[in-house]
Amino acid sequence: MSKLSTSAKVYLAIVFIVLYAPIFYLVFYSFNSGDSMTNFQSFTLDHYKAVFEDSRLLVILINTVIVALLSALISTIIGTLGAIGIVTVKDSKMRNTLLSLNNVLIVSPDVIIGASFLILFTMVGIKLGFASVLLAHVAFSVPIVVLMVLPKLLEMNKSLIDAALDLGASKKDVMMRVILPYIQPGIFAGFFLALTYSLDDFAVTFFVTGNGFSTLSVEIYSMARAGISLTVNAISGLVFFVTILVVVGYYFFTSRTSKRTGGQQ
Amino acid sequence: MKSLIQATIAILVVSALLMYAADAMSANGGKSGKDTLTIFNWGEYIDPDLLKQFEKETGIHVIYETFDSNEAMMTKIKQGGTAYDIAVPSEYMIEKMKEENLLLPLDKTKIPNFKNIDPYFLDLPFDDNNEYSVPYFWGTVGIVYNPDLVGDLDFSSWEDLWDPSLKRKVFLVDGAREVIGMGLNSLGHSLNSLDDHELRQATNKLITLAPNVKAIIGDEITPLMINNEAAVALTWSGQAADMLFENEDLDFAVPEEGSNLWFDNMVIPKTSKNVDGAHAFINFMLKAESGAQNADYVGYSTPNIAAMNLMDKEVVTDERFYPSEEQRKKLEVYKNLGPEYLGKYNELFLEFKMSIR
Numbered sequence: 096m097s098k099l100s101t102s103a104k105v106y107l108a109i110v111f112i113v114l115y116a117p118i119f120y121l122v123f124y125s126f127n128s129g130d131s132m133t134n135f136q137s138f139t140l141d142h143y144k145a146v147f148e149d150s151r152l153l154v155i156l157i158n159t160v161i162v163a164l165l166s167a168l169i170s171t172i173i174g175t176l177g178a179i180g181i182v183t184v185k186d187s188k189m190r191n192t193l194l195s196l197n198n199v200l201i202v203s204p205d206v207i208i209g210a211s212f213l214i215l216f217t218m219v220g221i222k223l224g225f226a227s228v229l230l231a232h233v234a235f236s237v238p239i240v241v242l243m244v245l246p247k248l249l250e251m252n253k254s255l256i257d258a259a260l261d262l263g264a265s266k267k268d269v270m271m272r273v274i275l276p277y278i279q280p281g282i283f284a285g286f287f288l289a290l291t292y293s294l295d296d297f298a299v300t301f302f303v304t305g306n307g308f309s310t311l312s313v314e315i316y317s318m319a320r321a322g323i324s325l326t327v328n329a330i331s332g333l334v335f336f337v338t339i340l341v342v343v344g345y346y347f348f349t350s351r352t353s354k355r356t357g358g359q360q
Numbered sequence: 361m362k363s364l365i366q367a368t369i370a371i372l373v374v375s376a377l378l379m380y381a382a383d384a385m386s387a388n389g390g391k392s393g394k395d396t397l398t399i400f401n402w403g404e405y406i407d408p409d410l411l412k413q414f415e416k417e418t419g420i421h422v423i424y425e426t427f428d429s430n431e432a433m434m435t436k437i438k439q440g441g442t443a444y445d446i447a448v449p450s451e452y453m454i455e456k457m458k459e460e461n462l463l464l465p466l467d468k469t470k471i472p473n474f475k476n477i478d479p480y481f482l483d484l485p486f487d488d489n490n491e492y493s494v495p496y497f498w499g500t501v502g503i504v505y506n507p508d509l510v511g512d513l514d515f516s517s518w519e520d521l522w523d524p525s526l527k528r529k530v531f532l533v534d535g536a537r538e539v540i541g542m543g544l545n546s547l548g549h550s551l552n553s554l555d556d557h558e559l560r561q562a563t564n565k566l567i568t569l570a571p572n573v574k575a576i577i578g579d580e581i582t583p584l585m586i587n588n589e590a591a592v593a594l595t596w597s598g599q600a601a602d603m604l605f606e607n608e609d610l611d612f613a614v615p616e617e618g619s620n621l622w623f624d625n626m627v628i629p630k631t632s633k634n635v636d637g638a639h640a641f642i643n644f645m646l647k648a649e650s651g652a653q654n655a656d657y658v659g660y661s662t663p664n665i666a667a668m669n670l671m672d673k674e675v676v677t678d679e680r681f682y683p684s685e686e687q688r689k690k691l692e693v694y695k696n697l698g699p700e701y702l703g704k705y706n707e708l709f710l711e712f713k714m715s716i717r
Contacts, residue, residue, distance in 0.1 A: 150385050150386070151386075151408070153385060154382050154385050157379075157382040157385075160378055161379055164371050168371050168372070210435075213435070213439050216441060221441075222442075223441035224442075271361050275361050279361075279363070282364065286367075301427075302435070302436070304425070305441050306442050306443075307398065307424075313426075314403070316403070317402065317403025317428040318404050348363070
């Protein structure tokens with residue numbers, strides 16, 4: 096990674112510009128005092144003020160974040176255990192079947208997952224709202240976490256476990272002190288992917304929201320019918336900013352811990 | 361391992377704090393019953409101040425949710441899970457909901473402000489006697505165009521769409537009834553035609569429009585028109601009003617041969633837990649002051665005569681959005697075609713789409 100050729104640098108720069116340009120364009124216009132994204136008139140913070148004055152929108156924003164955090168946390172726990180479970184299955188046919196079932200859930204269309212959840216929840220009698228949205232998000236995030244953790248588990252040298260057992264570690268010790276630390280990067284990757292999936296899911300969420308509980312994606316979809324207002328830009332800008340903070344915080348956190356453990360893994 | 365536990369605790373603490381914050385901001389949320397009212401409406405389709413006023417006046421807490429298509433709205437109401445007290449579907453969807461037995465009949469004695477509505481908008485084919493529905497906003501289907509880009513065409517006739525100068529400049533909404541209806545209207549037929557010969561004629565006529573058609577799309581047309589990237593679009597007057605608001609160069613016309621008259625209406629779904637509150641809300645929205653305030657905010661045409669008296673004269677005399685009685689005679693509300701002809705319309709629309717390349 097130390098030396099990149101000039102052409103590689105240029106290529107990389109272009110890729111990043113293409114990826115970030117739409118976001119900066121959107122954030123730029125959130126400071127527009129005009130009413131649309133056609134021409135920039137002058138700088139204003141009015142749209143941000145509008146977001147903070149609209150308590151309904153704020154509650155929806157907070158709800159979105161809560162659901163994302165909790166569903167990512169729960170699905171990370173379930174998914175990690177699931178991945179460990181899949182790896183320990185000896186029969187390769189059985190293991191492949193389990194993996195395929197996991198993958199089917201990833202590729203099946205959101206609309207269908209959403210509609211099936213709506214039918215399931217109303218059949219079982221779960222009231223639509225926070226619980227139903229959380230459950231649905233956990234459900235579609237688990238397969239993703241499994242897929243992120245699995246490669247780490249597969250690349251792990253089995254002799255590590257044998258060595259630990261030979262040295263007298265209990266099964267619990269092996270899990271806590273060998274396996275989990277080793278697959279930790281996969282776990283965090285799974286968590287963050289689950290988080291983004293939850294934040295931007297519209298199709299599943301639309302079906303399972305209710306009783307005044309809504310998330311940002313659902314709200315923005317229905318707002319967009321009358322043309323995207325700059326309030327949407329402002330709120331998207333806020334979300335983007337918070338995301339950057341979280342990512343920077345995460346890297347700061349991991350680089351600190353890796354320094355402490357002597358730069359290993 | 362330690363960092364995993366730390367991260368877990370951090371997430372839980374943050375979530376708990378956020379939950380506390382959300383709870384403090386929305387006291388009394390999430391319960392439905394006597395003192396709350398759950399409203400299901402299109403996005404950006406009400407002045408939020410009106411909800412606050414209503415809460416203040418009646419002490420009923422409002423839970424407001426939004427949807428972005430009639431079909432999605434009906435799915436959620438039909439499936440249950442949330443007790444919606446008010447919904448605002450379009451006319452054809454009301455017919456469907458009636459058939460599926462999803463609506464409660466209205467008690468007009470609880471809606472004295474019903475008298476504010478222009479009789480022209482009452483007692484229409486989709487809901488005789490307004491047994492289940494009260495008009496909320498209405499409009500037409502017409503052509504929004506950019507005079508700078510179309511020469512001297514003014515779209516007083518549907519024929520103008522066929523003008524050779526518009527080669528690959530026309531956008532159409534992706535709706536079988538709107539487009540086939542336009543074809544029928546352009547030949548002077550009813551847009552509810554059940555005559556196979558007329559339908560054939562209309563489709564053939566539409567196929568000759570194919571060279572002019574640039575795309576058949578949905579809401580994406582709004583930004584295209586606003587940014588002067590498109591010249592002509594067949595669309596609903598409500599959407600056109602949004603475009604005209606953003607870009608004053610645009611103009612809107614409803615061709616003289618006739619067109620569609622559409623409605624969005626307030627209804628009370630069967631699942632309602634607060635029927636009295638729902639009536640109170642309908643009555644509140646029909647008040648002259650609320651009607652005027654809402655129409656000012658949303659920018660669509662109101663069916664409320666009393667409200668029109670309170671509104672800016674320039675707005676309510678704008679014949680593009682409040683057509684004169686003479687023009688209105690040409691407007692038709694969609695009738696339920698029945699599954700057989702609905703399928704036929706869709707098939708013909710598909711045939712037309714396939715003729716475009």
